[in-house]
Amino acid sequence: MAFDQLISEITMLLTEMENRPRDQWELHETILEKLNELRALGLPVPQDLVELEEKLSRELEAAGKGKAG
Numbered sequence: 001m002a003f004d005q006l007i008s009e010i011t012m013l014l015t016e017m018e019n020r021p022r023d024q025w026e027l028h029e030t031i032l033e034k035l036n037e038l039r040a041l042g043l044p045v046p047q048d049l050v051e052l053e054e055k056l057s058r059e060l061e062a063a064g065k066g067k068a069g
Helices: 003-019 019-040 047-068
Strands: none
Touching: 003 019, 019 047
16 A cells, blocks of 8 residues: 555544544554554654654553553
């Protein structure tokens, strides 16, 4: 899959997160998968998406701890 296509898919997922907040955790995971696809293909991950990934990972981790406790 081409770099531009993956970036476009990530952008669409971000828009979905805004429009469907109740599905945000599933969308977070999908965005993380797309970022991992970029890496697997040896493509560069833009810094803003690296920062987004870190934020999403922290949020998912915090949500997981909240459910476990």
